[in-house]
Amino acid sequence: MHVILVTMGSAGDLFPFLWIGRALRERGHRVDFLGPELHALYVDAAGLTFHGLPADPAVLDHPDLWHPTRGLAVVWDATRPAMAQLPAMVAALDSGKDTLLLVHPLALPEADLCRLNRPGLRIAATWLAPSNLPTVHDPLLLGPWPVPTWVPHGVRRWLWRTLAARFIDPVALPGLNAARQERGLPRVRSLIDYIQTIPDLSLALFPDWFAAPVPDWPQPLYQAGFPLYDPDPDAAPSxxxxxxxxxxxxxxxxxxxxxxxxxxxxxxxxxxxxxxxxxxxxxxxxxxxxxxxxxxxxxxxxxxxxxxxxxxxxxxxxxxxxxxxxxxxxxxxxxxxxxxxxxxxxxxxxxxxxxxxxxxxxxxxxxxxxxxxxxxxxxxxxxxxxxxxxxxxxxxxGPGIDGLCAALETLVSHPSSED
Structure with missing residues (x-):
C-alpha cells in the first residue's frame, strides 16, 4: 500500500511517525512523509521520502506556548499554514486505491478534506498520549485540574464541552468552517466531537498498563506499546x-x-x-x-x-x-x-x-x-x-510494531461497504 504520514510539532511528535514509517517501509510499502521543514534531517536519516511543510520556529518563543489553557491555541494557529497545504499535497502524492493517510490528531480536519478528491481514502489517527482522547472516565484531568472520582459522567461531559467551547472552538472553528464552506461542506459545531468521527482507525500509541481503554474512546481502536524511537541509537556520549x-x-x-x-x-x-x-x-x-x-x-x-x-x-x-x-x-x-x-x-x-x-x-x-x-x-x-x-x-x-502495521494493512485491504 501507499502510506502518507503527516505530523507536526517537536521531536516528540515526529519520532512516533518515524517508528511507524520505517516499519511500514521494511514491510514493502511505499511511504511518503509530510512534516515540518526543520525535521528534514531526521526523516532523511530514517530513509523515508520527505516533503517539507512550513514551520515558524518563532512559535517556541510565544509567551503562551506553555500556558495550561492558552497553549493549545498557540499550537493550533502555528500549524494551520502547513495544514492548509495538506489537501493539495496529498492529491499530488496519491498513487491509487490502496492509499492510507496516517496523521497527527491536529491534522484530522484537513485529512477529512482530502476525501473530497478520494471518497474511499483510508485515514488512521495516531493518538500519542492518553489525554489526546477526551473521556468522561477516570482518571480525568481538565488541564492541570483533576476531576474527583465522585463527579457524575453527565457533569464531566458538561465540563468538557464548556472548556472546549471557551478555549478550543473559538480558535479552531472559524478557519476550519471557512475552509469547509469553500468546499460546500456543512459547518462543524464542536472540534473535539468532530475529529473523533474522522478516522477509520485510531492508534493509541501507549500500552494499556499506562492507560487502560475506556468505553468512550473512538472505535475501532488499536492500542500499541510506546513508540520508542531513537534517531541515532548507537551515538556515544561525548x-x-x-x-x-x-x-x-x-x-x-x-x-x-x-x-x-x-x-x-x-x-x-x-x-x-x-x-x-x-x-x-x-x-x-x-x-x-x-x-x-x-x-x-x-x-x-x-x-x-x-x-x-x-x-x-x-x-x-x-x-x-x-x-x-x-x-x-x-x-x-x-x-x-x-x-x-x-x-x-x-x-x-x-x-x-x-x-x-x-x-x-x-x-x-x-x-x-x-x-x-x-x-x-x-x-x-x-x-x-x-x-x-x-x-x-x-x-x-507489550504489543509491538508488527501488530500495529498488520492493523493498518487490514484497514486498507478490507474496504467498507460504503466505498
Missing part, C-alpha cells in the same frame, strides 16, 4: 559527559523538553536545588542561553544525548512530562520528577505518580526549595527505584 559520569555518584538529569526555550527559571531553581542537596546534575537542552551564565563543576551541560544511552547512568530524571520522555524513563526504570507545564503533560504526570514511578511538581510552583524537597522524596525512598525496575522488566510483554 568525552566531556563520559568523564563527568565517571567522576562521581550518578547525577540527576534535568530536561524541560527539546522545544522549550523558556526554561530559565526552571534551570535556575534546579541549580540551587542540587547545590543545597549536594547532588550532581546534567542539564540537557539545546538552548544554552537559558542556563545560568556559569555552571559549577557539579553540573554538566549537554545539548543532546539519546535518553536510552544516558538514563541507565542517572539517579533520577526531572522533566516536563512529554509522553516520549516519560516513556523512555519508564523503559529505563528511572525514577521521575515530572514538572508539567501544558498540553498532555499534566495527565502523563498523574499517571507516573499513580504507577508509583515518581512524583510531580506543577511548573508554576517551582522554586529551589520545592524542587529540592521533591527530589529528596524521590531519591531517599527506595520504593520508587524498586517500582521503576518492576515496570521496566514488564514492558517486554
Amino acid at each position: 568525552a566531556t559527559l563520559r568523564a563527568f559520569l565517571a567522576a562521581g555518584a550518578p547525577p540527576i538529569m534535568f530536561t524541560p523538553g527539546t522545544g522549550n526555550r523558556q526554561a530559565g527559571r526552571y534551570f535556575e531553581a534546579a541549580a540551587h536545588a542540587v547545590a543545597q542537596l549536594g547532588l550532581r546534575a546534567i542539564f540537557l537542552t539545546p538552548h544554552r542561553e537559558q542556563l545560568p551564565g556559569s555552571l559549577p563543576p557539579s553540573i554538566c551541560w549537554q545539548d543532546y544525548v539519546p535518553l536510552k544511552a544516558l538514563l541507565p547512568h542517572v539517579a533520577a530524571l526531572v522533566h516536563h512530562g512529554g509522553i516520549g520522555t516519560t516513556a523512555e524513563a519508564l523503559r529505563a526504570g528511572t525514577p521521575q520528577l515530572v514538572v508539567p507545564l501544558a498540553h498532555d503533560q499534566f495527565d502523563n504526570a498523574a499517571r507516573v505518580v499513580a504507577l508509583g514511578a515518581g512524583v510531580s511538581l506543577h511548573a508554576t510552583k517551582v522554586t529551589a526549595r520545592r524542587m529540592g524537597d521533591a527530589l529528596s522524596t524521590l531519591i531517599d525512598n527506595d520504593r520508587y527505584a524498586r517500582r521503576c525496575a518492576e515496570i521496566a522488566r514488564s514492558q517486554a510483554q
Whole structure:
C-alpha cells in the first residue's frame, strides 16, 4: 500500500511517525512523509521520502506556548499554514486505491478534506498520549485540574464541552468552517466531537498498563506499546559527559523538553536545588542561553544525548512530562520528577505518580526549595527505584510494531461497504 504520514510539532511528535514509517517501509510499502521543514534531517536519516511543510520556529518563543489553557491555541494557529497545504499535497502524492493517510490528531480536519478528491481514502489517527482522547472516565484531568472520582459522567461531559467551547472552538472553528464552506461542506459545531468521527482507525500509541481503554474512546481502536524511537541509537556520549559520569555518584538529569526555550527559571531553581542537596546534575537542552551564565563543576551541560544511552547512568530524571520522555524513563526504570507545564503533560504526570514511578511538581510552583524537597522524596525512598525496575522488566510483554502495521494493512485491504 501507499502510506502518507503527516505530523507536526517537536521531536516528540515526529519520532512516533518515524517508528511507524520505517516499519511500514521494511514491510514493502511505499511511504511518503509530510512534516515540518526543520525535521528534514531526521526523516532523511530514517530513509523515508520527505516533503517539507512550513514551520515558524518563532512559535517556541510565544509567551503562551506553555500556558495550561492558552497553549493549545498557540499550537493550533502555528500549524494551520502547513495544514492548509495538506489537501493539495496529498492529491499530488496519491498513487491509487490502496492509499492510507496516517496523521497527527491536529491534522484530522484537513485529512477529512482530502476525501473530497478520494471518497474511499483510508485515514488512521495516531493518538500519542492518553489525554489526546477526551473521556468522561477516570482518571480525568481538565488541564492541570483533576476531576474527583465522585463527579457524575453527565457533569464531566458538561465540563468538557464548556472548556472546549471557551478555549478550543473559538480558535479552531472559524478557519476550519471557512475552509469547509469553500468546499460546500456543512459547518462543524464542536472540534473535539468532530475529529473523533474522522478516522477509520485510531492508534493509541501507549500500552494499556499506562492507560487502560475506556468505553468512550473512538472505535475501532488499536492500542500499541510506546513508540520508542531513537534517531541515532548507537551515538556515544561525548568525552566531556563520559568523564563527568565517571567522576562521581550518578547525577540527576534535568530536561524541560527539546522545544522549550523558556526554561530559565526552571534551570535556575534546579541549580540551587542540587547545590543545597549536594547532588550532581546534567542539564540537557539545546538552548544554552537559558542556563545560568556559569555552571559549577557539579553540573554538566549537554545539548543532546539519546535518553536510552544516558538514563541507565542517572539517579533520577526531572522533566516536563512529554509522553516520549516519560516513556523512555519508564523503559529505563528511572525514577521521575515530572514538572508539567501544558498540553498532555499534566495527565502523563498523574499517571507516573499513580504507577508509583515518581512524583510531580506543577511548573508554576517551582522554586529551589520545592524542587529540592521533591527530589529528596524521590531519591531517599527506595520504593520508587524498586517500582521503576518492576515496570521496566514488564514492558517486554507489550504489543509491538508488527501488530500495529498488520492493523493498518487490514484497514486498507478490507474496504467498507460504503466505498
